[in-house]
Amino acid sequence: MTFIACTAPKANGAIYATVVESYRDGKTVRHRRIENLGRVIDIKKGIFKNRSRGVFRYTIKDGFMKADITEVVQAGQSVKPEQLILDFGDSYILDRFMHSLPFCKVCAELIPEEKDTLFALIFYRILTERKAYCYADSWWSGNYARILFPKARLQSQRISEFLEELGSENVQRKFFNGYLSALYGIGQGSAGVLIDSTGLENASKMSITQLSNHNGEINTEVRLVYVIDRRNGLPIYFRYCAGNIVDVSTIHITIEELSQYGISIDYAIVDAGYFSEGNIREFYRKGIHFVTRLAPNRKIFKEIVDNNLQDIMSAKYVVRYGNRLVYLKKVPVDVYGNVSYAYFGIDFDSRNQQYKRSMFHAIDDKLT
Secondary structure, eight states: OEEEEEOOOOTTSOOEEEEEEEEEETTEEEEEEEEEEEEEEETTTTEEEETTTEEEEEETTTEEEEOOHHHHHHTTOOOOOOSSOOBOHHHHHHHHHHHTSTTHHHHHHHSGGGHHHHHHHHHHHHHTTSOOGGGHHHHHHTBTHHHHOTTOOOSHHHHHHHHHHHTSHHHHHHHHHHHHHHHHOTTOEEEEEEEEEEEEEOOOOOTTOEEEEETTEEEEEEEEEEEEETTTOOEEEEEEEETTSOGGGTHHHHHHHHHHTTEEEEEEEEOGGGOOHHHHHHHHHTTOEEEEOOOTTSHHHHHHHHHHTTTSSSGGGEEEETTEEEEEEEEEEEETTEEEEEEEEEEHHHHHHHHHHHHHHHHHHHHO
16 A cells, blocks of 8 residues: 655644555564655645655656646745756757657657657656656656657656557557558568567466476566567567467467568578477578577587587688687588588687686596
8 A cells, every 4th residue: 555644744844745655564564665755835735845856746646747836836835846947968869869760750650649748758768767657757847858749748647548558459550560661661671680589577467478488497478579670770570479489489470470561581590499390491481591590409400510520620610700710610401301501610719718617627526
């Protein structure tokens, strides 16, 4: 339970308020302070004053809000919030950068009547080190964003309503159509992509939150599949699925959904988790060039190592990779009836460090 607690009047008659949360510790009810509201101006109307926010309104339901000047004057306070002193540079530069991006107009047209709210929240998340949304209105009132987005509605309740609308299926479909058109043109086109997924660990009681075994790690999570354009580094697709769905089963759906948006994949870089007979055959059938890492437990990996380990550390296979030396050998292999090439390599420095550690352990074992 969360409530506002007030102190007894001080010698000067001032009363101070704090947002407090009560919780049960066994059989004992304890309290912890959540937020210091400062001096009470009008407790009935929820008007307070402190150094960081000036004069403001606060309720448990709606959070922080701007105080109406009339209410402040009626409460016997002549202090008005600052209107002309604003943080300027960060929002100005970000605004100039945003207008240089091809999809800025797409964002503005998602929910036209709420575009100021959308951009204000985008700026808030980028510029404030991801503070909670309950502070967004306070930040906006003292930042140049207030001039850029004068119609933004950033009270806590309004933000919740806006995010619910932003997450609707219609808005998502509208965004992806516009975003991909902005990146690739009206008819879309082909793209070289990087495809990977990651687990979003959570304890939410949702149907898509499931137990996952990923590389031997057991987690309760939702799985997020992400596709990046390898040429410009911009995200072009993402979707979530149940945490117990393995990576290998998501690639086909990902390719098909991208094709529905008019994006034809001509080159894919994927992780080892996507390597399977079905996926490899799908790549060849659709004419998609691909690069993937082979997991050590794969039969093809073991065959490549067994057949090429003896001569891999030969001078003719030495390749300079930045400031590192790598023994790298190109090996033709048959992958489910298709001619492919495997690159078998050994990092010179890494190998020497591992050899050194192994020898130290061996020497220490003999000494003990």
